[in-house]
Amino acid sequence: MEDDVTAENLFGQPGKAAPAGAGAIIEVERLTRDFNGLRAVDEVSFTVGRKEIFGFLGPNGAGKTTTISMLCTLLKPTAGRGVLNGYDIITQQDAVRQSIGIVFQDPTLDDQLTARENLEFHAMLYNVPRNERDERASRVLEMVGLSERGRDKVETFSGGMKRRLEIARGLMHYPHVLFLDEPTIGLDPQTRSSIWEIVHELKQQYDITVFLTTHYMDEAENCDRIAIIDHGKIVALDTPGNLKHSIGGDIITLHAVDAVAARDEIKEIFGFDASVIEGAGEANAPAEKSIRLEVPSGRTVLPQLVRQLSTEIISVSVREPTLDDVFLSLTGRQIREESADKMKDVMRRRMRARGMRR
Amino acid sequence: MRRFRAIYIIWLRDLKRHFRDKARIFGSLGSPIIFIFILGQGLGSSFALGGLGGFDYKQFMFPGILGMTVLFAGIFASVSIVWDREFGFLKEMLVAPVPTWTIALGKVISGATIAAFQGVLMLLLAPFAGVHISPILIAELLPMMFLVAFSMTGMGVLLATRLKTMQGFQMVMNFFMMPMFFISGAMFPLKNAPAWLDSLSHIDPLTYGVDAMRTIMLPHFQSRFPLGMDILVVSLLSAAMITASVTAFSRQA
Numbered sequence: 001m002e003d004d005v006t007a008e009n010l011f012g013q014p015g016k017a018a019p020a021g022a023g024a025i026i027e028v029e030r031l032t033r034d035f036n037g038l039r040a041v042d043e044v045s046f047t048v049g050r051k052e053i054f055g056f057l058g059p060n061g062a063g064k065t066t067t068i069s070m071l072c073t074l075l076k077p078t079a080g081r082g083v084l085n086g087y088d089i090i091t092q093q094d095a096v097r098q099s100i101g102i103v104f105q106d107p108t109l110d111d112q113l114t115a116r117e118n119l120e121f122h123a124m125l126y127n128v129p130r131n132e133r134d135e136r137a138s139r140v141l142e143m144v145g146l147s148e149r150g151r152d153k154v155e156t157f158s159g160g161m162k163r164r165l166e167i168a169r170g171l172m173h174y175p176h177v178l179f180l181d182e183p184t185i186g187l188d189p190q191t192r193s194s195i196w197e198i199v200h201e202l203k204q205q206y207d208i209t210v211f212l213t214t215h216y217m218d219e220a221e222n223c224d225r226i227a228i229i230d231h232g233k234i235v236a237l238d239t240p241g242n243l244k245h246s247i248g249g250d251i252i253t254l255h256a257v258d259a260v261a262a263r264d265e266i267k268e269i270f271g272f273d274a275s276v277i278e279g280a281g282e283a284n285a286p287a288e289k290s291i292r293l294e295v296p297s298g299r300t301v302l303p304q305l306v307r308q309l310s311t312e313i314i315s316v317s318v319r320e321p322t323l324d325d326v327f328l329s330l331t332g333r334q335i336r337e338e339s340a341d342k343m344k345d346v347m348r349r350r351m352r353a354r355g356m357r358r
Numbered sequence: 359m360r361r362f363r364a365i366y367i368i369w370l371r372d373l374k375r376h377f378r379d380k381a382r383i384f385g386s387l388g389s390p391i392i393f394i395f396i397l398g399q400g401l402g403s404s405f406a407l408g409g410l411g412g413f414d415y416k417q418f419m420f421p422g423i424l425g426m427t428v429l430f431a432g433i434f435a436s437v438s439i440v441w442d443r444e445f446g447f448l449k450e451m452l453v454a455p456v457p458t459w460t461i462a463l464g465k466v467i468s469g470a471t472i473a474a475f476q477g478v479l480m481l482l483l484a485p486f487a488g489v490h491i492s493p494i495l496i497a498e499l500l501p502m503m504f505l506v507a508f509s510m511t512g513m514g515v516l517l518a519t520r521l522k523t524m525q526g527f528q529m530v531m532n533f534f535m536m537p538m539f540f541i542s543g544a545m546f547p548l549k550n551a552p553a554w555l556d557s558l559s560h561i562d563p564l565t566y567g568v569d570a571m572r573t574i575m576l577p578h579f580q581s582r583f584p585l586g587m588d589i590l591v592v593s594l595l596s597a598a599m600i601t602a603s604v605t606a607f608s609r610q611a
Binding site: 073117121 | 454
């Protein structure tokens with residue numbers, strides 16, 4: 001087991017790298033995990049290609065982190081199998097671990113050590129040859145824009161810098177797959193986009209597959225392919241574009257004085273199935289008065305709609321479908337309000353952790 | 359090689375953290391100083407304690423204080439696994455391609471090193487307690503301190519598998535470490551102690567450690583047990599504790 005699984009062919013040696021899309025780097029078959037009789041992940045099957053940015057999208061508790069934990073060999077599956085980089089996730093744990101880098105949702109850095117010391121620690125645990133450690137550290141630090149801060153203690157870093165350092169650390173041993181569990185949660189918009197820049201750069205320049213989870217719909221669009229997961233099952237898996245096309249056309253959102261009457265009228269006159277939106281709506285109108293309908297072409301339907309409806313309309317908008325709409329049409333629920341709760345939760349947890357320090 | 363390296367880097371990290379924390383290094387000398395100068399002075403001049411074997415009280419208690427330092431430093435250093443868990447760093451170690459036992463063993467060894475170092479630091483106070491130290495004495499004491507420290511850090515790692523948060527540490531302190539310290543005979547001779555206290559002291563690992571240190575430090579001291587027996591008991595105990603803690607930690611993680 002000594003030195004046998006170190007991946008040396010990644011950075012800077014594209015010649016040895018497998019071509020994009022050639023073969024799968026992750027293959028999962030009917031992967032299942034129960035917690036005390038509750039099924040967190042339910043017979044999930046999928047494959048991820050080399051050099052792909054693969055996203056797991058779903059609300060809190062959908063089974064995203066559980067799936068990642070199984071792929072990272074931190075959790076034993078209840079049933080099913082998975083192969084990562086040719087190694088079985090159940091029987092070849094160490095080889096799988098050597099093949100992957102992981103950035104968890106919550107920070108896992110030692111903030112009393114400097115950035116470089118954190119990288120050094122990681123390099124030694126992952127068997128990076130001594131004469132390469134310094135050079136690799138400089139390289140990954142540069143990649144995440146922390147070259148100047150290598151000798152500083154991590155406790156002086158901001159949240160975004162810590163996240164970037166964790167990504168750098170995950171790359172120290174040149175993994176084949178980088179797992180990012182909610183990589184942008186709790187970060188400001190600017191830092192979020194800088195994280196995405198790093199991810200895209202990884203894809204363009206190196207032979208590495210990025211597997212990430214998110215519940216931000218807008219961010220999921222950055223992925224090559226997305227698996228939408230809900231209640232432990234994959235309900236859809238495709239490119240963001242195809243998923244949005246599956247909606248068929250545009251989305252019209254309409255606020256009326258009497259939403260139910262408007263819905264019935266639309267059904268009667270145009271034959272479209274509109275739905276009254278429960279819960280969150282647009283910010284400027286009460287949600288319970290909104291209805292939403294999917295139409296083949298918003299531009300042609302909208303004028304007629306406005307002309308022919310007898311129910312008084314307050315406002316109306318047309319837009320192209322987003323992944324939000326895909327999620328809504330697949331599950332009948334929206335993901336947004338859950339996200340807001342989750343954010344508060346995370347903030348609260350972080351605050352508590354900080355308060356408890358020494 | 360790979361496992362050895364894992365143990366080494368875990369050890370190195372803990373040492374770096376320890377030596378960076380100057381407040382902790384010198385702060386931990388606080389209570390020994392209070393014990394020696396206030397308690398030692400006060401008690402020594404007010405009471406005539408029997409069973410000191412011809413030494414004055416400060417001389418008698420000094421090896422006991424040394425034992426206390428090793429006990430507290432050792433358990434505190436190894437229980438830091440709980441900190442690592444709370445602040446996430448443990449996860450970084452747990453997902454690495456190294457066996458889990460290397461983490462536990464690394465922690466045991468680093469804790470023992472730190473505890474032994476704190477013990478050596480304590481020896482600087484020996485002249486104030488009227489105890490004569492020499493390089494030979496230190497060379498004799500150091501392995502003993504390491505041995506005692508190993509049993510303590512083994513215990514600390516074992517505790518850490520049970521403790522989920524640092525808040526539980528107060529319990530460990532009050533119901534585990536303090537009794538262990540007092541029962542060991544570190545502060546007073548157990549010669550005239552009631553039978554229950556005497557028998558409890560026989561199952562207290564620190565008893566043997568303190569007894570051994572007293573034998574080494576105080577010339578011609580009438581020790582409770584032969585030095586060989588002290589060393590044997592502490593060695594067996596350390597081996598048992600390390601095995602138990604490494605096993606328990608691997609199973610839990």
